[in-house]
Amino acid sequence: MTRIQLNYLSIILSITYFGTRASAQVFEKTPVLHGDSVVFPITLINGYPFISGAVNGVSGKFMFDTGYRTSISLNDNLIDLPNKKTKSTGITGSGYDFKINTNDTVREIRFTNGVIYRNLENISSGNYDFLQNYITPDCLGYIGHDFFTGYLFKLDYIHRKVTFYKSSAERNQCKDFLKGEQVLAVINFENRKLPNHPMVRLSIDGINVLGAFDTGQNGLLQLDEPSGKILKGRGSVQSSGTDSVGDTLLTIKNVIIDGKYKFTLKGVELSSLKGTQVIRRELAITEPNLMNLGYRFLSQFKTVWDYANSKIYLLEY
Incomplete structure (x- = not known):
């Protein structure tokens, strides 16, 4: 796979910051954002932003990919998901085919900023070995657009963080995300x-x-x-x-x-x-x-x- 092909891996078809020793904020069933503002630290690997976490105790990194529509999709090549069911076939923008699976329940997704999701339902997964092979071997999957539906975000590569702000009429007026x-x-x-x-x-x-x-x-x-x-x-x-x-x-x-x-x-x-x-x-x-x-x-x-x-x-x- 060439570097140009890697550019298209993201086209898949088919709060509050708590500090480094955060107290847990636990949510269930659906992995979406909660709260007025949320900060996630990011790690850059070859220009790709990743958010660190763990799925069912398996540690690694999610690619933060606006080109991916689904909220969260797991890499079942890295994470053991024995009850996954084949749902459809996906394709990357470079033409790489793979199976899209669905999982009735995922026990836990935990992020380093203290945000935890448990007993998640109807979570997609796929064999994302191409991400493991060409970007990082500990890729847990994707975080995509539907994870932050109803939020705007500020992406800061130098300070290695992405900050999500809940959209509202008041925020549209005051634009606190532009302060300073x-x-x-x-x-x-x-x-x-x-x-x-x-x-x-x-x-x-x-x-x-x-x-x-x-x-x-x-x-x-x-x-x-x-x-x-x-x-x-x-x-x-x-x-x-x-x-x-x-x-x-x-x-x-x-x-x-x-x-x-x-x-x-x-x-x-x-x-x-x-x-x-x-x-x-x-x-x-x-x-x-x-x-x-x-x-x-x-x-x-x-x-x-x-x-x-x-x-x-x-x-x-």
């Missing part, structure tokens, strides 16, 4: 077929590109042939070498997001049109040019993702 922050830009986004994939209009040196936000990938660029020739000729898209598995890396200059904020990206992977077919089909993307905005972009800022109001805030570090 320097706002660089407020980006308006749209959703198409899936609510967990914010998409935004970009331009690269005047060439239109559709941007797709996703924490579960590094970042890549796919251009049609005419756009690629123009931008390479202008020097706005340049090869900057290859990574350890031989994929071409790019430096991309003169990028403007939502007509508001100009930036440069380095180390973005080059993708072909064929390599984006799954994501194009599942997200109803017809535009000829596509950029995935993952770690290479997100690590430059603190970002606030406000799904209820279709906005992403870029905050200065």
Whole structure:
């Protein structure tokens, strides 16, 4: 599996911070957020954010992946789930097929910030050995969009944390999640077929590109042939070498997001049109040019993702 393929692992088809010695806050049946605000420490592995925890006593890390729709899905290649039942087949954006299973009951999911879920019902799982093999061997599975339904979140790679804030009319007015922050830009986004994939209009040196936000990938660029020739000729898209598995890396200059904020990206992977077919089909993307905005972009800022109001805030570090 190449690094470009890893970018698409996240496209799967089918509170209060308590401190390092937290007292337990126990919830049952459904793994969703509770409380006004919740902080989870994150660990970065090759640009992918992970949240540490344990499932039925098995310790490891969940990938925090906005590209994954389900609340929580467990890696039954790592966790013994003897009563799992096959439900359907899933596919990653890179075309990797796997079985989706369902589990009537999961005894316990425990996080390091003191949040505990017990006797969970109807929890999905799959053989996510590709995450174990290519990212981290102790991958417990995914935490996805439905885990934080009704919340906005602030993602902070430098301080290694993600903070969830319960959405409300009062919060929309006071914007306490911006207290003490320097706002660089407020980006308006749209959703198409899936609510967990914010998409935004970009331009690269005047060439239109559709941007797709996703924490579960590094970042890549796919251009049609005419756009690629123009931008390479202008020097706005340049090869900057290859990574350890031989994929071409790019430096991309003169990028403007939502007509508001100009930036440069380095180390973005080059993708072909064929390599984006799954994501194009599942997200109803017809535009000829596509950029995935993952770690290479997100690590430059603190970002606030406000799904209820279709906005992403870029905050200065």
